[in-house]
Amino acid sequence: MSALDVEKIKAGSRRLRGTLLESLADPLTGAISEADTQLSKFHGIYQQDDRDVRSERTRQKLEPAYSFMIRARIPGGLLTTAQWLAMDRIAREFANDSIRLTTRQAVQFHGVIKRRLKRTIADINSAALDTLAACGDVNRNVMSPPLPGLSRVHRAVQRHAEELSAHLTPATGAYHEIWLDGKKIASSEEEVEPIYGDTYLPRKFKAAFVVPPQNDVDVYAQDLGFVTIVEDGEIAGFNVTAGGGMGMTHGDTATYPRLADVLGFCRPDEILAVAQAVVTTQRDHGDRTERKHARLKYTIDDRGVDWFRDEVQRRSGVTLGEPRGFAFVANGDAYGWHRDDTGAWHYTLFVQNGRVSDAGDRRLLSGLRRIAQTRRCEYRLTPNQNLIISKVAARDRSAVDDILAEYGIRNDAQATPLRLNSMACVGFPTCGLAMAESERYMPEFVDKLDALFAKHGLDDTAVTARMTGCANGCARPYIAEIGLVGKAPGRYSLFLGAGFAGERLAAPYLDNANEEQILEALDPLLERYAGEREDGERFGDFLVRSALVPAIAEGRLFHAG
């Protein structure tokens, strides 16, 4: 669907109502109308069909096996165990017996059929969560470092993330009317969207907070970022970043991944004004004629970062200060047990590609249910698709350890450093845009990569490896040291040389390659890395220092690399 068509649908939707009620009531199809599929995204709902059976159903002249993906919005990924238990029940009752943790600290359910949609959304709301603005041309789930228990700073940053999330949530009553039988307003003319206006944003928009030295949220991949600056143990303010994004299209060099620019420094009480100015600048100046060119990163590249900074300052009334110094060490999660400054413990649990389900001896869904039933902790979702069993009292640690062992889900039972730093997007069979396998293939690919690492004595070396089923970049592969991006069934483009902390883009290395070709290409590079690396040198840094891959200075030069 063209950008102009989508703009027309938004404009005529009466603030996201469209004909969703009629579509839901239509018993003749498992689908909703095409226009409503665009609007449902703003409500956190994607229409999908099972791609494993698509051609067989076409052959049998049946309509596709439609079902819906539902994404719940969870700022900073913070969940009580009661909320987790509600998600667990929804997964088993209405979805495909799994909860999918996402790369933005949210959860997804797959396989919900149309007649169960309303009940599922209502149940999510009963757990004091919602799905509004989890998708669509609005600000999405706001990310925040998932270990707020570790310091007063993290706890304060989580509060800022929640405030920003609330501030940028659409004001429309459509969500309550459609999904929660809320009172219908007499005329939607009475309603205003103070920040978004009638046509919302030209494209999706993403925001995150980060606390150095961990860049777990991958702040440079975000449209808007706040880098926490701590001085004398207190939050002095935030470096504001803007214009990050991963999505591109194979073969279209006008599209590219881009790392955010640092705009300047703001005080904590200026966050909302600055954020609103960034959002409204993009609302008014983003390209509404071509969706592939509609993200904030292109607005900034087209008009220049100085123009953008001036516009944000003018609209917000905030004069941004000189950015303050900071450094990142890694964009992954810190695994295992950590104690915070209140004495509570937190266990970061590896969840392969975010899929929480029971599979053979690894009974993750059941194990996490069992721990949640003790109600002596809370859960934090991480931006790397993992889960933190948080705020555990010292006396309960061994009980948690025992359950992890009993259900076969301890980190050491499953993972090498390479696997612990790997991610894959959902891909087949649910994602309508997948060109190659991703989540279902990554575990097997990591086995092979592990063998290659072992061959070169690199078993203990952590390298970030990320795979996506297409070029949209949902697992942020262009800021992984090894990035694989699906191009066709069994074929991937290989990107190499990003920084371990997500601070440098990877460079294109191999196009449209199969598994054998990819492993063959990596073999000599790993051999040289094992033999020639400097003390503590990361794989991506080594490749760049040795001129085996170019350092990509900015998004616009990505394809030239």
Ligand code: SRM
């Ligand atoms: Fe994504 C579209 C899954 C994080 C860039 N993404 C999709 C859709 C909804 C496919 C579609 O449009 O039909 C995928 C649903 C698959 C499924 O069956 O569940 C999908 N994206 C995901 C998730 C679940 C991947 C995961 O394995 O965790 C992540 C959900 C995050 C969340 O909770 O909100 C997810 N997507 C991302 C990220 C990473 C991030 O946000 O930090 C990116 C790259 C950053 C960025 O936005 O630039 C990302 N997704 C995209 C794009 C490309 C956007 C672009 O600018 O070109 C699309 C396609 C689109 O928007 O047209 C897309």
Ligand code: SF4
């Ligand atoms: Fe789907 Fe592509 Fe995103 Fe993977 S990267 S979930 S295949 S849109």
